[in-house]
Amino acid sequence: MGAARLEAVTLDEIVARHIHARGGRSALNSVRSVHMIADVSTQYGTQMTIERVIQRGRKMRDVNTYEGKTTIETFDGKRSWLLMIPEKTATYLSTHSADHFELFADIDGEFVDASAKGLTASYVGSSKLEGVPVHSINIVDAQGLQRTYHIDTTTYLVHSVTILCREHPSEEETIRYLDYTALYGVAFPKGYLVRQGGSVLSIEIQHWKTNALCGDWMFTPEAVSAPGTLPGVAIRASSAPMVKNADGSTSQLADPPIDDSTMIDEEPTYSDEQLANVVVYPLAARLNAIEGTVLVAVLLGLDGKIERMAVLESPHPLLSDAAAFGVSALTFTPAMLHGSPLRVWKKVPIDFRLQ
Numbered sequence: 001m002g003a004a005r006l007e008a009v010t011l012d013e014i015v016a017r018h019i020h021a022r023g024g025r026s027a028l029n030s031v032r033s034v035h036m037i038a039d040v041s042t043q044y045g046t047q048m049t050i051e052r053v054i055q056r057g058r059k060m061r062d063v064n065t066y067e068g069k070t071t072i073e074t075f076d077g078k079r080s081w082l083l084m085i086p087e088k089t090a091t092y093l094s095t096h097s098a099d100h101f102e103l104f105a106d107i108d109g110e111f112v113d114a115s116a117k118g119l120t121a122s123y124v125g126s127s128k129l130e131g132v133p134v135h136s137i138n139i140v141d142a143q144g145l146q147r148t149y150h151i152d153t154t155t156y157l158v159h160s161v162t163i164l165c166r167e168h169p170s171e172e173e174t175i176r177y178l179d180y181t182a183l184y185g186v187a188f189p190k191g192y193l194v195r196q197g198g199s200v201l202s203i204e205i206q207h208w209k210t211n212a213l214c215g216d217w218m219f220t221p222e223a224v225s226a227p228g229t230l231p232g233v234a235i236r237a238s239s240a241p242m243v244k245n246a247d248g249s250t251s252q253l254a255d256p257p258i259d260d261s262t263m264i265d266e267e268p269t270y271s272d273e274q275l276a277n278v279v280v281y282p283l284a285a286r287l288n289a290i291e292g293t294v295l296v297a298v299l300l301g302l303d304g305k306i307e308r309m310a311v312l313e314s315p316h317p318l319l320s321d322a323a324a325f326g327v328s329a330l331t332f333t334p335a336m337l338h339g340s341p342l343r344v345w346k347k348v349p350i351d352f353r354l355q
Contacts, residue, residue: 011123014135015112017156022108023186030211031107031186032056035325037207037283038191043200049283050203052104053321058117059219060105063284063318070284070318075101076219103147103161103175111137111149118142126153134159155180157187171196183208207280209325240343258297258310258345266336268300268346279326281352285318292316294323294350302341304334312347323350 019025034054041047048066062073072083073093080093080101103110106117114121120140127134134150148162157180163173173196177189188208194201240253256262285291292315299308306328314320327348334341 009123009135011111011121011137014123014137014151014156015121018109018151018158019112021156021187023182027185028108028112031184032211034107034188035207035209036205037280038203038205040204041202051282051284054105054107055219056107058102058105060101061219063282065284065287070288073101074219075105077105102141103163109149109158110139110147114139124148129159132159158189178204181208184210186210209329253343255299255308256344258312258347260345262337262342262344264335264337264342264344265339266333268304268332268335268344270330270332270346270348274330275326275348275350278329279350280322282318282322285316285322285352286354288318289354290316290318291352291354292319294319294352296323296327296348296350297345298327298330298332298348299343299345300332300334301343302334304332304341306330306332307343319350319352322352326350 019028022028033056034052036052038050038052039047040050046066048064050065051063053061058075058077060075064071064073074081074083082091082093106112110117110119111121118141122138124136124138127136129150133153135153137149137151139147139149146164150159150161151157152159158177160177161175163175164171173194176193176195178191178193179189180187181190182188189205191202191204194203240255242250242252244250293313294311294315295313297310297312298306301307309324309328311320311324314323327350330348332346335344335346336342
């Protein structure tokens with residue numbers, strides 16, 4: 001690294017400029033989850049596909065497909081597991097794998113609000129990397145692992161990250177961020193180039209989506225241990241009206257049952273065209289010849305927006321995930337009774353069929 005003469009800045013100023021470069025604090029905070037699909041290749045020609053889900057709280061899940069075989073790696077914010085498909089056996093991963101999850105699972109970036117995450121951040125100076133002037137920020141976690149983020153002084157986006165391997169402190173790994181794209185007003189990298197020793201890994205992101213349905217169940221071994229019904233997931237606060245009880249107190253009206261048979265004047269509707277655009281047949285499922293119908297139930301509020309969701313029937317968790325992601329993005333009209341909106345459950349079947 002060569003020395004570079006740059007204006008004197010503080011850590012807080014760098015972080016503030018980075019947040020602005022990403023799209024601003026408000027836009028960044030609006031991203032609750034990220035879903036992406038990436039092609040991965042090595043210098044030896046090996047290729048695989050990763051379907052990644054990231055949720056706030058530093059949770060992440062990867063579905064990896066290589067030569068027709070599928071594995072799932074999950075991180076619940078503290079520990080990581082490797083899950084085998086179709087065996088459905090789960091084993092803990094090494095601390096080194098957890099280190100990578102901590103880095104990639106942070107939607108904002110580890111140096112944003114670092115102290116609130118239990119991390120120590122410090123500005124270590126400026127330099128040049130690959131001819132690019134950068135500001136460098138050290139991050140140290142509770143276990144003493146150090147990562148150094150290099151921030152491009154022109155764009156104030158992350159140029160690269162240097163990681164000291166926890167299990168082999170003498171080894172250094174570099175993750176180069178490859179350009180950026182704006183997704184719903186927030187800047188995300190288009191890919192990464194990972195170098196460690198003599199190995200090089202290229203990750204090229206093909207598909208992005210934000211704020212698809214996520215739940216904590218997705219980031220534990222149980223997520224694939226029992227194909228079929230998944231727990232109902234709360235999407236937002238209930239819009240149920242307040243009612244007066246016999247004792248004079250008030251409480252919110254209970255949710256209707258999923259199999260409620262109440263007659264209504266106008267059923268809630270959604271666009272089949274929109275459904276076709278938001279549901280993606282998982283590559284891992286296609287390669288493993290997994291097909292069938294997933295039945296998703298959504299509790300719609302008085303405004304037609306989803307309040308709760310549950311997967312009632314599914315042939316496989318990979319299809320459950322894909323159906324839930326898609327349905328969570330649908331726009332519904334509210335149910336109507338005597339001219340007034342009504343909270344009701346709507347069942348949405350999703351067919352996954354191999355051609």
